[in-house]
Amino acid sequence: MALFALQLRFTDPDGRMQVRPAHREYLTRLHQAGKLLAAGPYADQTGALxxxxxxxxxEVREILANDPYTPADxxxxxxxxxxxxxxxxxPA
Structure with missing residues (x-):
């Protein structure tokens, strides 16, 4: 196993808020499966780590492909x- 740090930059704040509940449900499942160790937006809401x-x-790229944020662009x-x-x- 390997650890990967992903930094995202949000490009559509309004669109993001529409799909955020589904995105967070997806992240919760990844966390419960042990695939996601930490996640959260930056304080200024311009991106996330x-x-x-x-x-x-x-595998990271496959996870991203299935994230609700991806088709919402x-x-x-x-x-x-x-x-x-x-x-x-x-671990939490």
Missing amino acids: LIYDVADEA VYEIASLQEWQPLFPVQ
């Missing part, structure tokens, strides 16, 4: 990088 625990980048990927934390993320 998500930390995934997955097999590889292809409300974000762009600012950065997607494999992450090697100095201090591991602790």
Whole structure:
């Protein structure tokens, strides 16, 4: 397994709010499955940071393809990088 840090930049604030409930339900399922370690928007609501625990980048991209935000076209990927934390993320 590998950790990936994904930074999103929101491109359609109004459209995002329409699909946000479905997006958050999706993230909850990923978190419960152990695939999503941390997630949340930036304080200024311009984007978000998500930390995934997955097999590889292809799995992250598959997860994104199934996210309700994707067909709504409300974000762009600012950065997607494999992450090697100095201090591991602790499960909630």
